[in-house]
Amino acid sequence: MNRSARSYDESDVRIRPGKGTRPRTKTRPAHDDAQTAMVVAVDRGRWGCVIDDDPDHRVTAMRARELGRTPVVVGDRVGVVGDLSGRPDTLARIVRVDERSTVLRRTADDTDPYERIVVANADQLLIVTALADPPPRTGFVERALAAAYAGGLTPILCLTKSDLADPSGFAAHFADLELPVLVAGRDDPLDDLRAALDGHLTALIGHSGVGKSTLVNRLIPDADRAVGRVSGIGKGRHTSTQSVALALKPGTDARPAAAGSGPAGPTSWVVDTPGIRSFGLAHVTPEEIVDAFGDLRAAIGDCPRGCTHLGPPADPECALDRLTGSSHRRAMAVRELLNAIGAGPEVIEAVSYGDVPD
Template sequence: MSGIDYDESDVRIRPGKGSRPRTKTRPRHADAHAAMVVTVDRGRWGCVLDGDPLQPVTAMRARELGRTPIVVGDDVDIVGDLSGRPDALARIVRRGERRTVLRRTADDTDPSERVVVANADQLLIVVALADPPPRTGFVERALIAAYAGGLKPILCLTKSDLAPAEPFAAQFADLDITIATAGREDPIEVVEPLVAGLLTVLLGHSGVGKSTLVNRLVPDAARATGTVSGVGKGKHTSSQSVALPLHGGGWVIDTPGVRSFGLAHIETDDVLLAFSDLAEVIAECPRGCGHMGSPADPECALDTLTGPAAGRVAAARRLLGVLKEAESTHS
């Protein structure tokens, strides 16, 4: 035996991989460049620097962002190789605060909402007047999503050579929304001033002529167009959302044709707060008021409005009825 005394301090332990101290400190990326997301495809995001379509960059999501969702229209900060070469890959290190969001759920029973587009100024709801026949319910749901997300809604009617626009458009007259007719025979100049200088997202069922409209607004877009099937349902011609620059300034975002538009994520007041005149009045409603009027809500302050305002109340309540029906399905 050795005469040397040992204690625990003499035991040497090789540090393992999990013994290294972790830190929550993340790089500040002060040299990051501002960009806008214009495409999303399998873990890669197409971005344009400073909103300039002539400076496209492909980027991946930085590890520190985790699973932070990033969609077309998002403002992001990127670092790395910003050359735009085919083999170059930058990193998205920050996502900016969203000014507006277009959200939907798969259906009214699905609690998981999905952000379709971020930061759009307005929503162009594209509806065919025939082939396939127009669906009032879809327009109402799209209007609700626009109001709740902070987007200005515009109703755009296509295929006017097959049916007149007035009967369908009249159903939304009291909502005081812009309605444009953009069939093949109608001048595109009707729509161009509405989208110039703004970020506009187009939404519609498959086969309503949405991609045709995009090709007229952006002639070099070459978006695929399809036909309508024998059962009145269109074929999907856009497989993913993409932002396209307008020659006069601004962007249009073409989205895939939707089959359903769930509203499980939207509350009643989200809709009425979009109407500035009605938003002031509902402040006088009792707590828990559903704003549907008698007999369901006998003390609703909206019942005090008369004249043209009463027409807007009736139109808004029609939208609330759609939302309440969705809520009952969800519950």
């Protein structure tokens, strides 16, 4: 048999390297050129972001692979790179999520260990409650207050549908907590509410059907938030299904601006969230609620170890009982709040946050 005269050696053998032998590096790009942005909307793996808080400079972004499954929610401050023109069909990348100053969290119920972040970096929580149709529920407000105190947000109670009931009785439940109360019924001017929102990032929460979207549309007429009616059995219908941050510019109320109100100020933001029917607080501890009040925070330093601050008979030596005057009244109001949330959520029915009923 004839064979080629050429001799072969190992250099003639080509070996294709497997995936496991390819050199890899843990070095990731620094993205020093990333622009700062705020997340204003989330929808199916895409994030709407505004550059430098400018509502007119909005881009759509995806989450960079190096972030993995890092949660990115409305209100987050992020770093974005790529095409930042904001033109149609362009896509930027979120490469960094900055540390959050505050977090509004909830769980499905009080036994659920999984925390859902509703809004990041909001400094205020506007708790919207109707005075009638559907009837107001102190339990929901108490739970919203607990979430605000634990998350570092300043709570404000906003009462709607004041044409159907007197707001003073319901507001009196929270007088000792020094909770700001604003009335924003259909025929009420919104001057005080606008002043409270000015210069802030404010999250709005409320039961379905309390008029939250109607309120947003009055504040921001071009927001065009869907408005629904309360069902015949006293339950609200979900009309907002996604959280979204909306720019609140001075003078954008449907009513004309007051004469001599002064020049336009900086843009403020309101975050409209889906209507909810349950508010789990599995993540909240009594200390986080008490810590929201400076005088009470100082007092519980004298409590015995393991004190739950609920008072006798569970905590016969709780230091809150030794307070006097307004501090004592506030301590007792906080104790009522702790007992109320410990009793379990006050719900109409178990519906997940943002779910739309049949």
